[in-house]
Amino acid sequence: MCGKGQLVTDLESGEIACNKCGLVSSDRLQENRAEWRTFDSESNDRSRVGSPTSLAYHxxxxxxxxxxxxxxxxxxxxxxxxxxxxxxxxxxxxxxKAHSSTHRNLLHAFNELGRLKDKLSLSDAIMEKTAYVYRKAQEKRLVRGRSTSSILAAAIYAACREMQASRTLRDVANATNVKRKAISRSYRILVLELDIKVPLVDPMKCIAKIAN
Incomplete structure (x- = not known):
């Protein structure tokens, strides 16, 4: 890195880069709340051990x-x-591993989310946000009586909107094979019931998407 700029995070791609020279410092957001272990008794250096936790696993x-x-x-x-x-x-x-209907539902939903990650080019940050929204929806029993696929698709769309990732309702519908009308209906329920604050769409990101 040039040393003159600051590290900024692109939540859509998950990249951490210098805002001056553009050098990518890290291509993904990492979980920092892991266990620690000291191997050298004469130093205070600590090493991460164990896999990072993730909301996107049931x-x-x-x-x-x-x-x-x-x-x-x-x-x-x-x-x-x-x-x-x-x-x-x-x-x-x-x-x-999945002893209750709640766990089985999470297992099914997050397996599907993992499949959609590459299809929609979702960053780790968006995956975590989607899983968080879905878990909150399940806690409020918004999944009960509704299609898991439509709620998951709505959670993906809500996460993308919150993190200002340029994914349209059509993009999510095509990737999930869920009708836009069903996703839109589930999305409105999530926004109202979970009090999701959706920022305005940045038009520059839409222009960049069209240009690409």
Whole structure:
């Protein structure tokens, strides 16, 4: 970086760049609230450990998985009785990942959101915002009795509007295969019930999109 400018964040792309020379410092927003561990007792340096948490996972990225290898810590094969016991634990582990209708709904919605990330070129910041809006909608029981797809599409559109990303209702409808009318109806419900503050659209971003 030139050292003369300041780092600015483009919430649409997730890039962090210098506003003077344009050098991209980072191509994504990272989760900074992770666990820390000190490896050197003579220094205060700390290193991040563990995966970052994310609202865009139904379990917030905190779940653990029992491995498929039927071996102990020394690499030896498990005896038949222990192998059978571990298999039962795997079965219960799988069942408890989505033990309620709420968790199953989040799992379905966020799997779909992950599929739409590349299709709509959504940044990590927009993904997190979408997941936050969807979770709030679920807390207020706005998903009940309505299509998961239309609420998710509306949450994506709301997140894009809030973060001033140039995604139109048509863009979201084409990517999600949900009718614009249904998305628009769900979007109005989210804005009213969740008190979402939608800023005015920046016309310069629309011009840039058309030019590209």
């Amino acid at each position: 379990d917030m990225g905190l779940a653990t998985v029992i491995g498929k290898a039927n071996k102990d810590s020394s690499g030896r094969q498990l005896d038949p009785s222990m192998n059978s016991r571990i298999q039962r634990l795997r079965t219960w582990d799988f069942r408890t």
